[in-house]
Amino acid sequence: MAIVFQFAIGLIFGLGLLISGMSDPAKVLNFLDLAGIRWGTWDPSLAFVMAGAIAVTFVGFNRVLRQPRPLFGEKFHLPTKQDLDIRIISGPAIFGLGWGLAGFCPGPAFTALGFGSPAAVIFIAAMMAGMLLARWLANRPSLSRIATPVDQA
Amino acid sequence: MVNVATAFTPIASLVGGALIGLSAVMLMSLTGRIAGVSGIAVRLLPPYADSEFGGRLAFVAGLIMAPVVVLVVTGRLPAQTIQANAAILTLAGFLVGFGSVWGNGCTSGHGVCGLSRLSMRSLVATVTFMAAGIVTVFIARHPG
Numbered sequence: 001m002a003i004v005f006q007f008a009i010g011l012i013f014g015l016g017l018l019i020s021g022m023s024d025p026a027k028v029l030n031f032l033d034l035a036g037i038r039w040g041t042w043d044p045s046l047a048f049v050m051a052g053a054i055a056v057t058f059v060g061f062n063r064v065l066r067q068p069r070p071l072f073g074e075k076f077h078l079p080t081k082q083d084l085d086i087r088i089i090s091g092p093a094i095f096g097l098g099w100g101l102a103g104f105c106p107g108p109a110f111t112a113l114g115f116g117s118p119a120a121v122i123f124i125a126a127m128m129a130g131m132l133l134a135r136w137l138a139n140r141p142s143l144s145r146i147a148t149p150v151d152q153a
Numbered sequence: 154m155v156n157v158a159t160a161f162t163p164i165a166s167l168v169g170g171a172l173i174g175l176s177a178v179m180l181m182s183l184t185g186r187i188a189g190v191s192g193i194a195v196r197l198l199p200p201y202a203d204s205e206f207g208g209r210l211a212f213v214a215g216l217i218m219a220p221v222v223v224l225v226v227t228g229r230l231p232a233q234t235i236q237a238n239a240a241i242l243t244l245a246g247f248l249v250g251f252g253s254v255w256g257n258g259c260t261s262g263h264g265v266c267g268l269s270r271l272s273m274r275s276l277v278a279t280v281t282f283m284a285a286g287i288v289t290v291f292i293a294r295h296p297g
Binding site: 002003004005006007008009010011012013014015016017018019020021022023024025026027029030032033034035041043044045046048049050051052053054055056057058060061064065067069070071072073074075076077078079081082083084087088089090091092093094095096097098099100101102103104105106107109110111112113114115117119120122123124125126127128129130131132133134135137138 | 156157158159160161162163165166167168169170171172173174175176177178179180181182183184185186187188190191194195198207208209211212213214215216217218219220221222223230231232233234235236237239241242243244245246247248249250251252253254255256257259260261263264265266267268269270272273274277278279281282283284285286287288289290291293294295
């Protein structure tokens with residue numbers, strides 16, 4: 001039963017990406033191109049995506065997390081790490097570099113698969129390889145002494 | 154590379170964003186999990202630390218099926234312009250995958266769920282990936 005709901009939840013997420021325009025790399029890149037403000041080509045739409053998403057999530061999380069437990073789970077799994085280590089800067093810096101190169105972040109890349117786009121297949125394959133490498137590196141004993149393994153973060 | 158102009162769509166973007174938020178709230182309410190796409194994606198790859206593979210696969214299948222649903226309902230696909238070639242896509246995909254797992258989250262996990270939880274780590278991550286994306290696009294589009 002939970003699996004049917006999770007499919008529907010992913011579908012709603014994907015529809016949100018499509019309706020908002022976040023699924024279009026051209027729109028993402030025009031948002032990130034601040035020099036476009038001068039040329040009249042800047043597209044501020046993605047700020048509205050973030051605003052709409054955060055407004056609903058902020059209010060919704062506040063209500064949901066007051067419940068004793070989720071409907072189909074033992075407990076709420078919330079990140080517990082609070083410290084600002086080097087990985088919370090270096091990871092997003094590398095991620096942002098890739099995001100700015102192609103205009104895809106992970107969610108829109110998956111919806112692009114549904115467009116039947118060969119470009120999305122290439123991107124997703126490379127993305128999964130990058131994820132595997134990062135997890136393998138993060139879980140090495142020498143590193144997990146100074147940084148939390150991915151699956152526990 | 155010629156830039157493709159896109160229209161400013163405040164209402165559609167706000168509504169679409171709200172749907173993303175609704176999805177995140179529903180996932181938390183039902184499974185107790187953060188709707189972070191990079192975290193969900195990396196946990197589809199072995200070895201597995203828990204037994205929630207099926208739910209994660211269903212979530213990703215929903216993401217992939219969304220354009221198909223739009224096509225069936227409206228008769229056409231939404232706009233999508235991918236300008237990057239295969240080499241750039243490979244490099245970009247690898248960096249996005251590596252960076253999002255190394256930094257414990259991406260646009261959804263940090264940018265939406267983390268900021269909504271007022272997490273300082275997610276604020277630092279979001280400011281950093283926004284800045285890195287802005288600098289990358291600036292260098293790519295306005296060299297010299």
